Amino acid sequence: MILLKAVDISKKYGEKTIIESVNINLKKGETVSLLGVSGAGKTTLLHVLAGISPPDGGKVFLMEEDITKNPGKIAYMMQKDLLLEHKKIIDNVALPLIIKGKSKKEARKEAIKYFKDFGLDNTQYKYPSQLSGGMRQRAALLRTYLSSNKVALLDEPFSALDNITKSAIQKWYLDTIKKIDLSTIFITHDIDEAIYLSDRIYILKGKPATITDEIDLGNLKKDTEKDFNLTEKFLELKKMIISKLV
Numbered sequence: 092m093i094l095l096k097a098v099d100i101s102k103k104y105g106e107k108t109i110i111e112s113v114n115i116n117l118k119k120g121e122t123v124s125l126l127g128v129s130g131a132g133k134t135t136l137l138h139v140l141a142g143i144s145p146p147d148g149g150k151v152f153l154m155e156e157d158i159t160k161n162p163g164k165i166a167y168m169m170q171k172d173l174l175l176e177h178k179k180i181i182d183n184v185a186l187p188l189i190i191k192g193k194s195k196k197e198a199r200k201e202a203i204k205y206f207k208d209f210g211l212d213n214t215q216y217k218y219p220s221q222l223s224g225g226m227r228q229r230a231a232l233l234r235t236y237l238s239s240n241k242v243a244l245l246d247e248p249f250s251a252l253d254n255i256t257k258s259a260i261q262k263w264y265l266d267t268i269k270k271i272d273l274s275t276i277f278i279t280h281d282i283d284e285a286i287y288l289s290d291r292i293y294i295l296k297g298k299p300a301t302i303t304d305e306i307d308l309g310n311l312k313k314d315t316e317k318d319f320n321l322t323e324k325f326l327e328l329k330k331m332i333i334s335k336l337v
């Protein structure tokens with residue numbers, strides 16, 4: 092079932108067309124990545140999908156509903172976690188529920204249910220500065236999830252983390268999104284990350300940029316194969332993707 096669909100999207104900044112004729116979709120339960128060189132237009136596309144930035148052409152649908160230029164329908168997480176430093180973790184995470192009209196007590200009660208799955212046990216009453224980078228990112232992901240628990244758009248969610256934290260959080264992420272049934276589109280520069288996390292990869296390329304390739308990784312047994320990123324298969328995929336990016 093297709094949850095999110097972008098049809099024939101184009102976007103200009105001034106006279107310059109940044110993206111043109113972009114068609115992408117996200118099916119229920121999928122993790123899809125947008126891969127492209129720096130400046131290709133990935134964030135521009137994500138902003139259009141999130142409704143934050145109006146396209147010059149095309150439409151975005153959530154299920155059958157036209158959500159073009161309509162922010163707040165799907166969750167969007169920026170690269171930086173943007174946790175509010177003066178608020179406790181529980182209140183940071185519960186914020187989207189309060190915005191949706193729940194009382195603070197109800198919002199906290201709902202949010203707390205997910206703390207264990209998000210590896211945030213015993214952090215409720217701490218402040219963001221007391222958490223590690225990985226924990227902050229998981230708190231930000233939980234807040235994103237609670238703002239719309241169907242679809243999330245993530246802009247380079249793990250790029251600021253060190254390699255060890257990053258690989259732990261990627262594994263956690265794959266387990267958790269399955270458990271909570273979240274479908275995501277995320278941006279990354281990191282080809283290894285795209286292969287490891289995605290069911291499909293869209294390559295955004297050109298000036299103006301469009302989707303030049305779609306790579307289906309759905310049949311790879313990534314999570315069951317030990318050290319998948321050291322296998323011949325992985326390296327072949329990586330080479331193929333690099334050749335499509337440049």
Ligand SMILES: Nc1ncnc2c1ncn2[C@@H]1O[C@H](COP(=O)(O)OP(=O)(O)OP(=O)(O)O)[C@@H](O)[C@H]1O
Binds near residue numbers: 109131
């Ligand atoms: N608000 C804006 N006004 C004018 N030009 C912009 C604006 N935002 C982005 N651009 C331009 O649009 C192009 C695409 O930028 P965008 O940030 O979408 O690329 P990106 O693929 O996300 O890059 P990166 O991977 O480096 O974050 C760039 O040439 C950028 O300079």
